[in-house]
Amino acid sequence: MKAPRSLQWRISLWLGLGVALVWGIATVATAQRLGHEMDKVFDSALEETAQRLLPLAVLDILSREQGDASQRIVTLREHDEYFTYVVRDDRGGTLLRSHRADDSVFPAFSRMGFVDTPTHRIYFDAALQGTVTIAVAEPLAHRREVANEALRGLAWPLALLVPASLLLVWAIVRLSMGPIRNLRTAIETRGSGDLTPVPVAGLPSEIAPIADAVNHLLVGLDRALKAERSFTANSAHELRTPVAAALAQTQRLIAEMKDAASRERAQQIERALQRLSRLSEKLMQLARAEGGRLRGGETADIAGVAKMVVDEMVRKPGMTERIVLDVPKTPVAAGIDTDAFAIVLRNLLENGLKHGPPGSPVRIALSKDGVLTVSNDGPPVPPDLLSRLLQPFERGRTAAEGSGLGLAIVNAIAAGTGAKLVLTSPLTGKEYGFEAKFTAPPAAGEGRRDPSRP
Amino acid sequence: MRVLLIEDDAILGAAVRDQIVAEGHPVDWVMRLDAARDHIGSAAYDLVLLDLMLPDGRGLGLLRELRARGDVTPVVILTAMDQLSDRIEGLNAGADDYLVKPFDLAELSARLNAVARRYAGNPNPLVRIGDLDIDLAARSILRAGRAVDLTAREWALFEAFVQRPGQILSKAQLEERLYSFGTEVESNTTEVHISRLRKKLGHGIIETVRGVGYRLGRPA
Numbered sequence: 268m269k270a271p272r273s274l275q276w277r278i279s280l281w282l283g284l285g286v287a288l289v290w291g292i293a294t295v296a297t298a299q300r301l302g303h304e305m306d307k308v309f310d311s312a313l314e315e316t317a318q319r320l321l322p323l324a325v326l327d328i329l330s331r332e333q334g335d336a337s338q339r340i341v342t343l344r345e346h347d348e349y350f351t352y353v354v355r356d357d358r359g360g361t362l363l364r365s366h367r368a369d370d371s372v373f374p375a376f377s378r379m380g381f382v383d384t385p386t387h388r389i390y391f392d393a394a395l396q397g398t399v400t401i402a403v404a405e406p407l408a409h410r411r412e413v414a415n416e417a418l419r420g421l422a423w424p425l426a427l428l429v430p431a432s433l434l435l436v437w438a439i440v441r442l443s444m445g446p447i448r449n450l451r452t453a454i455e456t457r458g459s460g461d462l463t464p465v466p467v468a469g470l471p472s473e474i475a476p477i478a479d480a481v482n483h484l485l486v487g488l489d490r491a492l493k494a495e496r497s498f499t500a501n502s503a504h505e506l507r508t509p510v511a512a513a514l515a516q517t518q519r520l521i522a523e524m525k526d527a528a529s530r531e532r533a534q535q536i537e538r539a540l541q542r543l544s545r546l547s548e549k550l551m552q553l554a555r556a557e558g559g560r561l562r563g564g565e566t567a568d569i570a571g572v573a574k575m576v577v578d579e580m581v582r583k584p585g586m587t588e589r590i591v592l593d594v595p596k597t598p599v600a601a602g603i604d605t606d607a608f609a610i611v612l613r614n615l616l617e618n619g620l621k622h623g624p625p626g627s628p629v630r631i632a633l634s635k636d637g638v639l640t641v642s643n644d645g646p647p648v649p650p651d652l653l654s655r656l657l658q659p660f661e662r663g664r665t666a667a668e669g670s671g672l673g674l675a676i677v678n679a680i681a682a683g684t685g686a687k688l689v690l691t692s693p694l695t696g697k698e699y700g701f702e703a704k705f706t707a708p709p710a711a712g713e714g715r716r717d718p719s720r721p
Numbered sequence: 722m723r724v725l726l727i728e729d730d731a732i733l734g735a736a737v738r739d740q741i742v743a744e745g746h747p748v749d750w751v752m753r754l755d756a757a758r759d760h761i762g763s764a765a766y767d768l769v770l771l772d773l774m775l776p777d778g779r780g781l782g783l784l785r786e787l788r789a790r791g792d793v794t795p796v797v798i799l800t801a802m803d804q805l806s807d808r809i810e811g812l813n814a815g816a817d818d819y820l821v822k823p824f825d826l827a828e829l830s831a832r833l834n835a836v837a838r839r840y841a842g843n844p845n846p847l848v849r850i851g852d853l854d855i856d857l858a859a860r861s862i863l864r865a866g867r868a869v870d871l872t873a874r875e876w877a878l879f880e881a882f883v884q885r886p887g888q889i890l891s892k893a894q895l896e897e898r899l900y901s902f903g904t905e906v907e908s909n910t911t912e913v914h915i916s917r918l919r920k921k922l923g924h925g926i927i928e929t930v931r932g933v934g935y936r937l938g939r940p941a
Contacts, residue, residue, distance in 0.1 A: 500802070500804075503801065503802070503803055504774065504801040504802060507801035507803070507821075507822040507823060508730050508733060508801050508822055509730075509732075510822070510823045511730075511733050511801070511822035511823035511824065512730055512732035512733035512736065513732075513823075514823045514824075514825070515732075515733055515736030515737060515740070515823070515824075515826055516732060516733075516735070516736045518736070518740075518825065518826040518827070519736045519739050519740060519743075519826065522740075522743065522826075540823070541823075544823045548803065551803070572805065575805065575809070576805070605805055605806050605809075606804040606805050606806055609804075609805040
């Protein structure tokens, strides 16, 4: 038998088996002791009967007429005879016997005291210097029947008591396990972003340290995540302003310069600054995506986010014609942070625009169940490269400018939020094109059921 | 178009101010929220450029104050916060548009002009008056198919008329739109600009309403 994994079942099972075993041993011991005591009582009764009957029988025989051998006692009332007896003389002749007595049961007198035959226990006694003997017999079957009855009397309540005690054990164990079960439920049912402490009150002293340790960890984790969060937010802010200042001043410089050679130089500074700003933004996104910030039980309308991101993008010149958006009119709820989804879409969209042929469309589609696909008509990507594209700084065979971080960021967000990212190239049924499919995690509340639990 | 710039970074602020001034719009530049409140109380601005993180508080607080008292002056947010949720918060607080740092100055100008046009009631940057084809976004004018060059000041002045057809603008109003605080305005500067506009675009383009001011007419 496979041992049950639940602590409750394990304790109940072993306690129950133990109790049943103890009950069983006690019963057998009691029955044996009882049999022994009963034998003593029966023997004493046998002996008593013989000793009481013998003087009466002697008197009776002496006062009786000669020649009337083997007299049978007349029955006063019909009754069951457990004890039978015979009174004999020294030659073995029967002087007196009880009305049911069977001579064959009684062996010849050998000594006073108890004698066992295969069927009976017999007590012998003698009087008048051994000339008159009495033998009282009790059938062994009777004794066995009584002993069996006593055993049955003991066993009967046991048959009820053992299951009842098993049930009681199970109930008590279950009751005692209550706080542990509650703790388990409290940990199990929380969202992945929920870092509030688990309840400690009422926990037994064996479990309370575990809950305390869990809470301690949660507090530490919360502090670390908050620190990371404010670091990325602050460093983004602190970095952006000086880059913005340098870029703006450079652009003013270009606008005010007359000399063409110097202008060219200033424009190179401008391009370098623009690249710096893009790279720092991507690194910040990657730090966010790989950190714990994006984890959380939030629910966002990703259709709204998609419209907003695309709206931002089409304001840049030349983009309106290239972006083809297919988003449901109604909100699409998904269990992902607003900003995380915005970063995902922005990166996929930027990649699609960058690697598609100039002027070719980039298609964005969002289904009602939160599946986002972004595809373009770029050159096909070989399968071995396709899997490597998810690594940071890995770039396809492309002349396009880029950091090589976009897909790594999307991949990190997918891993962090429980979303799925699948890359396909070329497009199904075509010889060109690239498609990224991002399946957003379902919104909290309508989430998948954990398959490991019933 | 008179602009109030609220930005605490001296280097960035200077570049933004110079960019807007170069397009012919007067700019008042402050670095703190309290100074911004003083300025808003004492002059009529056509547009406010608002940084969100200022030494004496959050820019969104000022924006909410303005909207709460019914002030509809267009506000464009300059933000270093790159998260979509921050931008949504800004738009919900009543901002008209936002620019995420770092931004291109050309994009800044385009956004400011687009917001200003939207407020003037005509978001379409292409305007046709008589034989003039005007592109407010590209700042170009074709007169009977030939390009006409305007200086930044002339543009700013002309734009004010184009965005308010039929409306009479007093000399004081025009000066307020053309000059920031502390600029010495010579008494006849506005008249000089108007006469140059008439020369370049046709005499009837700006009509004088005697004793009151000027308004947009038809080129002749």
